[in-house]
Amino acid sequence: MYRCSECSEVVGPHQRQHQVVVETRSRRYPPRPDAFQVTKRIKQKKVWVDDPGGVGHETVSTIALCEVCFRRRGN
Numbered sequence: 001m002y003r004c005s006e007c008s009e010v011v012g013p014h015q016r017q018h019q020v021v022v023e024t025r026s027r028r029y030p031p032r033p034d035a036f037q038v039t040k041r042i043k044q045k046k047v048w049v050d051d052p053g054g055v056g057h058e059t060v061s062t063i064a065l066c067e068v069c070f071r072r073r074g075n
């Protein structure tokens with residue numbers, strides 16, 4: 001059971017809840033040397049490889065919507 005964030009109705013059990021992302025932020029991930037251990041196919045040797053890092057987005061907040069409100073939003 002949960003309360004819909006848009007219509008404030010309490011939704012009964014076994015009803016689907018839609019988590020909708022309402023706010024994101026950009027995020028830069030730094031490179032990490034020797035981050036992962038992988039096994040080479042030849043000789044089955046384990047080696048450490050670097051994570052190059054990069055740029056992405058993180059979720060800041062979400063809201064819980066009922067089925068009716070979710071469809072009304074057009075998601």
Ligand SMILES: [Zn+2]
Nearest residue numbers: 004007066069
């Ligand atoms: Zn609703």
